[in-house]
Amino acid sequence: MSLELRGITKTFGSFTAxxxxxxxxxxxxxxxxxxxxxxxxxxxxxxxxxxxKADSGEILIDGKVVDISNPSDALNVGIGMxxxxxxxxxxxxxxxxxxxxxxxxxxxxxxxLDQARAAIRAIxxxxxxxVDPDAIVETLPVxxxxxxxxxxxxxxxxxxxILDEPTAVLTPQETDELLNTMRDLKNKGxxxxxxTHKLREVRAVADQITIIRRGKVVAAVSPETSEGELASMxxxxxxxxxxxxxxxxxxxxxxxxxxxxxxxxxxxxIVKGVNFHVNAGEVLAVAGVQGNGQSELARALIxxxxxxxxxxxxxxxxxxxxxxxxxxxxxIAFIPESRELDGVIGSFSIAENLILDLHELSPYSKGINLxxxxxxxxxxxxxxxFDIRTQSILDAxxxxxxxxxxxxxxxxxxxxxxxxxxxxxxxxGLDVGSIEFVHERILAERDAGRGVILFSTELDEVIALxxxxxxMYRGEILGIVDSKVTREELGLLMAGVTSxxxxxx
Amino acid sequence: xxxxxxxxEKRRLQGVVIISTLASLSFLYFGILxxxxxxxxxxxxxxxxxxxxxxxVISSQTGARIFSIISLLASAIAxxxxxxxxxxxxxxxxxxxxxxxSFLTWIASGKFIPFTGLLQGGLLLSIPLIFGAMSGxxxxxxxxxxxxxxxxxLASAFVSAVVASLTGLSWWGLLAAPFAGAAIxxxxxxxxxxxxxxxxxxxxxxxxxxxxxxDFLYKKLLIPFQNTWNSPPTFExxxxxxxxxxxxxxxxLFTHTIVVYLMFVIVSxxxxxxxKTKWGLRTRAVGEHPTAADTVGIDVNKLRFRNxxxxxxIAGVGGAFYTVGSVGAxxxxxxxxxxxxxxxxxxxxxxxxxGALFAALLFGFATNLQSTLSIIGxxxxxxxxxxxxxxxxIIAVTGxxxxxxxPAADGIPYRRGGAH
Numbered sequence: 022m023s024l025e026l027r028g029i030t031k032t033f034g035s036f037t038a039x040x041x042x043x044x045x046x047x048x049x050x051x052x053x054x055x056x057x058x059x060x061x062x063x064x065x066x067x068x069x070x071x072x073x074k075a076d077s078g079e080i081l082i083d084g085k086v087v088d089i090s091n092p093s094d095a096l097n098v099g100i101g102m103x104x105x106x107x108x109x110x111x112x113x114x115x116x117x118x119x120x121x122x123x124x125x126x127x128x129x130x131x132x133x134l135d136q137a138r139a140a141i142r143a144i145x146x147x148x149x150x151x152v153d154p155d156a157i158v159e160t161l162p163v164x165x166x167x168x169x170x171x172x173x174x175x176x177x178x179x180x181x182x183i184l185d186e187p188t189a190v191l192t193p194q195e196t197d198e199l200l201n202t203m204r205d206l207k208n209k210g211x212x213x214x215x216x217t218h219k220l221r222e223v224r225a226v227a228d229q230i231t232i233i234r235r236g237k238v239v240a241a242v243s244p245e246t247s248e249g250e251l252a253s254m255x256x257x258x259x260x261x262x263x264x265x266x267x268x269x270x271x272x273x274x275x276x277x278x279x280x281x282x283x284x285x286x287x288x289x290x291i292v293k294g295v296n297f298h299v300n301a302g303e304v305l306a307v308a309g310v311q312g313n314g315q316s317e318l319a320r321a322l323i324x325x326x327x328x329x330x331x332x333x334x335x336x337x338x339x340x341x342x343x344x345x346x347x348x349x350x351x352x353i354a355f356i357p358e359s360r361e362l363d364g365v366i367g368s369f370s371i372a373e374n375l376i377l378d379l380h381e382l383s384p385y386s387k388g389i390n391l392x393x394x395x396x397x398x399x400x401x402x403x404x405x406x407f408d409i410r411t412q413s414i415l416d417a418x419x420x421x422x423x424x425x426x427x428x429x430x431x432x433x434x435x436x437x438x439x440x441x442x443x444x445x446x447x448x449x450g451l452d453v454g455s456i457e458f459v460h461e462r463i464l465a466e467r468d469a470g471r472g473v474i475l476f477s478t479e480l481d482e483v484i485a486l487x488x489x490x491x492x493m494y495r496g497e498i499l500g501i502v503d504s505k506v507t508r509e510e511l512g513l514l515m516a517g518v519t520s521x522x523x524x525x526x
Numbered sequence: 527x528x529x530x531x532x533x534x535e536k537r538r539l540q541g542v543v544i545i546s547t548l549a550s551l552s553f554l555y556f557g558i559l560x561x562x563x564x565x566x567x568x569x570x571x572x573x574x575x576x577x578x579x580x581x582x583v584i585s586s587q588t589g590a591r592i593f594s595i596i597s598l599l600a601s602a603i604a605x606x607x608x609x610x611x612x613x614x615x616x617x618x619x620x621x622x623x624x625x626x627x628s629f630l631t632w633i634a635s636g637k638f639i640p641f642t643g644l645l646q647g648g649l650l651l652s653i654p655l656i657f658g659a660m661s662g663x664x665x666x667x668x669x670x671x672x673x674x675x676x677x678x679x680l681a682s683a684f685v686s687a688v689v690a691s692l693t694g695l696s697w698w699g700l701l702a703a704p705f706a707g708a709a710i711x712x713x714x715x716x717x718x719x720x721x722x723x724x725x726x727x728x729x730x731x732x733x734x735x736x737x738x739x740x741d742f743l744y745k746k747l748l749i750p751f752q753n754t755w756n757s758p759p760t761f762e763x764x765x766x767x768x769x770x771x772x773x774x775x776x777x778x779l780f781t782h783t784i785v786v787y788l789m790f791v792i793v794s795x796x797x798x799x800x801x802k803t804k805w806g807l808r809t810r811a812v813g814e815h816p817t818a819a820d821t822v823g824i825d826v827n828k829l830r831f832r833n834x835x836x837x838x839x840i841a842g843v844g845g846a847f848y849t850v851g852s853v854g855a856x857x858x859x860x861x862x863x864x865x866x867x868x869x870x871x872x873x874x875x876x877x878x879x880x881g882a883l884f885a886a887l888l889f890g891f892a893t894n895l896q897s898t899l900s901i902i903g904x905x906x907x908x909x910x911x912x913x914x915x916x917x918x919x920i921i922a923v924t925g926x927x928x929x930x931x932x933p934a935a936d937g938i939p940y941r942r943g944g945a946h
Contacts, residue, residue: 070821072820072821072942073942091823092820092821092822092823093823096822096823102821104821107818108815108817108818108821108822109815109818110810110811110814110815110818110819111814111815111934112810112814112934113810113811113814117807118818120807121807121808121811121818121819121822121824122808122819122822122823122824123822123823124804124807124808126803126804130803130804131802131803132802132803132804132806132807173822
């Protein structure tokens with residue numbers, strides 16, 4: 022089944038999310054739609070799926086115009102969608118989730134769960150997607166939940182499957198598995214629309230690539246196009262995929278961590294007596310698979326954890342046990358892992374978010390009053406300096422894209438006098454342009470002689486930015502290695518294998 | 527995950543510790559330190575059961591000891607069950623019952639406790655609570671908070687009294703009441719779903735509106751023209767053949783008016799449909815994750831609207847119980863906060879029909895216990911007795927029922943593309 026879009030336009034107020042987009046997905050092809058966050062990919066797909074109504078334009082299935090005004094219409098013409106945020110009910114079983122919306126009932130109007138289980142098993146076998154129909158969805162790993170979503174679409178006999186940023190939440194192995202599933206589906210005749218901003222994946226599976234920038238189709242290219250070209254078309258200018266790192270003189274240790282242990286509420290050690298130091302003018306990356314204590318270690322460095330033992334010396338002074346405010350003012354900048362939860366207050370304005378840390382100090386406050394004028398002039402300055410894209414500094418931060426939210430966090434944290442920057446997963450979920458910006462900023466701090474601790478699960482990022490790399494495994498630092506280490510060696514360390522070659526510091 | 531599980535375990539352990547402590551205290555205090563001097567009499571007869579168990583006389587001290595020991599044994603079983611990771615609800619329930627009985631035999635030393643009457647009265651007091659809780663359940667499982675239960679009960683109590691008075695038939699009162707409840711629901715549904723008004727505030731405002739309206743009409747119509755407007759006939763008690771003759775159980779469960787039997791029908795109906803039918807699956811889906819329901823073609827707001835209306839009908843029957851189902855005449859603000867207790871029962875019962883049923887029964891029983899004790903004249907001020915069910919709720923919610931989780935989308939209006 023082929024799907025064609027002609028002149029799809031959608032505006033929200035004065036903002037044009039989709040500007041007369043034309044697109045054709047051929048039968049049995051994987052068609053990638055590539056674009057930065059906020060380029061209008063999700064809006065376009067929500068229109069195809071009937072969740073949003075286009076202002077103008079038409080949708081054609083096999084050459085015939087169809088009217089899709091709600092998800093039922095989309096399902097009826099054979100369009101299925103796997104949403105970026107899963108559309109699964111966490112407390113339901115797999116079978117309940119899959120039967121929802123087209124339930125079959127047996128006698129006495131009782132739900133026929135057996136029929137649903139059988140249908141799931143049939144699809145599981147056909148497409149090699151193994152799931153237990155009676156498992157509760159919230160207990161399943163993300164990768165399996167995604168399979169449930171795919172089965173859900175297939176059970177409606179979807180001939181065109183939309184996958185909206187499907188790899189954003191997956192581990193590398195799960196991603197590979199998904200890419201294989203996509204190839205299988207394609208071979209069985211399903212057309213796939215693959216929405217993403219990850220270049221490597223696009224080149225691996227796509228048959229055709231359409232690039233969208235600021236709501237417009239800017240190019241339709243083949244997967245042979247190089248990553249650099251794809252990135253620059255996506256962002257609209259030349260993009261530096263691996264940032265330039267200059268050699269320079271390092272200072273002495275600016276942050277020393279000795280025997281640091283972090284415990285959870287029940288007393289179990291999450292971080293187990295780690296030792297390391299960061300020099301002034303150095304990026305120390307802490308790598309590791311998600312969930313090995315990195316988050317807790319990062320939070321402990323500004324005393325954001327409740328049970329911390331050991332010693333944290335900032336420029337020779339003990340800061341462990343200090344209040345968070347004192348830790349910040351002692352010279353630590355902190356970019357938290359979840360900017361939505363911990364980085365910004367969504368309903369506050371950009372200007373307010375920019376001075377959250379300093380609001381009680383002069384010149385932002387006089388007595389019990391906040392000075393709106395100083396706040397705003399300062400905010401204007403920061404917005405310009407950090408290139409935060411917004412219509413007004415008085416807009417709520419929640420209206421910004423992920424990249425711009427992160428810029429607000431960075432602008433706030435780097436505008437105090439600081440000695441050390443602690444950045445926890447600073448590029449997670451960001452688009453190429455924003456990642457580039459964050460990387461530049463991190464290196465700029467390093468070059469200005471500050472110590473940087475970068476917590477990241479992205480190997481490429483770690484290798485590109487770090488001067489030294491510490492690998493965490495089960496709460497311990499297994500080794501601190503030079504940045505010239507190979508990916509294989511790092512991978513082994515991350516899996517908990519210590520070889521003779523890499524010595525602990 | 528590990529953290530959550532062990533927190534639940536910790537809470538269960540706390541619950542069991544509290545129960546065993548209470549059991550030991552009741553043994554010590556009621557059985558040894560301050561024993562009742564005289565015998566306690568429990569009465570069991572209400573009417574024409576087959577076997578007449580007239581009354582049961584027991585020494586207050588011995589009785590208190592026996593029940594405390596039962597309670598202690600049950601606590602021990604609960605601890606064993608906890609260690610093996612099995613369900614502790616049955617032994618905990620037995621232990622609580624033992625403590626309660628121990629207390630009763632102690633406090634009524636030298637007095638007469640109408641045991642069957644205590645339970646039957648408790649059931650009757652909980653009838654409107656149960657209807658109210660079912661109304662709240664049907665709303666909240668689909669994601670609309672229903673604070674307006676009080677208003678639904680009061681409006682339907684009023685309407686059923688008036689209609690039954692005017693027609694002279696209690697049946698007309700019972701038939702009209704659900705429509706009064708539904709009218710209140712219509713207000714709630716329209717503003718909450720169509721106009722996304724804050725549901726808690728909306729519910730309160732509706733309650734105040736209904737109280738004001740019924741007060742006004744009561745003063746201007748029902749008092750001056752009591753004979754035509756406020757003298758409704760009530761339903762006869764219909765004993766169920768055979769079942770009503772079972773000793774103790776018969777009078778408690780099977781000797782009632784039609785409204786009480788309707789309660790049994792509605793609770794089983796809601797339980798069955800919520801978990802076994804298409805409507806139930808969709809209702810729960812819409813209450814948990816409306817966007818997910820929308821993406822598979824379910825009209826979220828239509829379903830919610832319909833559920834709120836159904837809830838109004840259910841609460842309406844409960845309202846009719848106040849007038850044609852029991853006392854007859856309508857009285858000013860006669861529901862007296864029952865709608866809020868019903869809401870508490872819903873939460874205590876973890877948003878499940880059976881849980882809410884038992885919670886409501888507990889509240890009804892405690893209220894009746896309080897009035898029974900003040901009638902037989904015990905030393906404890908009745909206000910303290912009134913607090914007991916709520917203290918029990920707090921202990922139970924923190925310790926025994928485990929994690930209480932409201933439907934995830936409860937109270938959040940659904941707008942397409944609005945929820946990310």
